[in-house]
Amino acid sequence: MDRFIVDPVEFAAQAERWIGDRIHLVLESSRRCYLMLAGGSTPLPIYQRLAMRKDIPWSRIDLFFGDERCVPVNTSENNYTMVMRSLFPDGDRPDGMNVYRMCGEENPDKAAEVYELVLPERIDILLLGVGDDGHTASIFPGSAALDEEKRRVMPAIAAKPPLQRLTITPPVIQSARYLLVMVQGEGKADAVRRALVDRSVPAAIALDGDWMMDTQAARALPEDQRLGF
Numbered sequence: 001m002d003r004f005i006v007d008p009v010e011f012a013a014q015a016e017r018w019i020g021d022r023i024h025l026v027l028e029s030s031r032r033c034y035l036m037l038a039g040g041s042t043p044l045p046i047y048q049r050l051a052m053r054k055d056i057p058w059s060r061i062d063l064f065f066g067d068e069r070c071v072p073v074n075t076s077e078n079n080y081t082m083v084m085r086s087l088f089p090d091g092d093r094p095d096g097m098n099v100y101r102m103c104g105e106e107n108p109d110k111a112a113e114v115y116e117l118v119l120p121e122r123i124d125i126l127l128l129g130v131g132d133d134g135h136t137a138s139i140f141p142g143s144a145a146l147d148e149e150k151r152r153v154m155p156a157i158a159a160k161p162p163l164q165r166l167t168i169t170p171p172v173i174q175s176a177r178y179l180l181v182m183v184q185g186e187g188k189a190d191a192v193r194r195a196l197v198d199r200s201v202p203a204a205i206a207l208d209g210d211w212m213m214d215t216q217a218a219r220a221l222p223e224d225q226r227l228g229f
């Protein structure tokens with residue numbers, strides 16, 4: 001449960017390092033690594049950096065997604081599409097790597113049920129982002145998913161378009177072996193404070209994970225919570 005506060009120019013490199021280190025750690029004791037990715041814009045430069053590393057054994061990695069916007073695949077609002085374009089810009093996927101995407105273009109109830117079936121019991125490395133309203137994955141303030149204890153994936157309604165979403169639920173977040181919450185920019189400072197101090201927004205579900213914030217995102221935290229990297 002570390003809180004990393006880094007210079008904005010260092011943010012992507014530090015997050016990439018955290019992820020790369022955890023992948024190696026998991027693969028020291030497991031044949032495969034279950035890596036669940038965040039969508040949105042924050043992680044895309046991090047994924048681009050990760051993709052350039054020569055030491056990541058993608059053939060031993062299974063990719064999952066923490067949430068999806070219910071829009072056609074191959075559009076710029078589709079998390080899967082944007083993530084895969086960042087990781088593998090030429091479209092070539094490493095042999096042996098498996099990719100399990102949430103089918104946001106299908107009936108949301110059905111798509112959530114189907115995704116639950118492919119999810120492993122426990123995610124090895126879970127990456128999450130935070131929205132400026134404090135949502136994480138697609139668990140928005142006031143969402144029924146906040147109190148969900150049984151279902152691991154469910155349909156959700158966002159506070160902003162695209163409204164219809166699919167999201168993992170707190171049991172998936174809280175059982176992850178390694179969890180990193182990545183937050184960047186001044187626009188997220190209030191959400192970070194409300195998550196880490198007030199615990200009043202959905203991102204507080206991820207309190208037990210590591211948080212990587214740039215100095216802008218961390219600026220509303222009290223002094224005693226701003227520990228260096």
Ligand SMILES: O=C1O[C@H](COP(=O)(O)O)[C@@H](O)[C@H](O)[C@H]1O
Binds near residue numbers: 068137
């Ligand atoms: O809608 C979403 O928002 C959050 C945060 O996205 P960002 O663009 O502000 O980084 C993201 O983590 C989530 O996956 C996405 O669907």
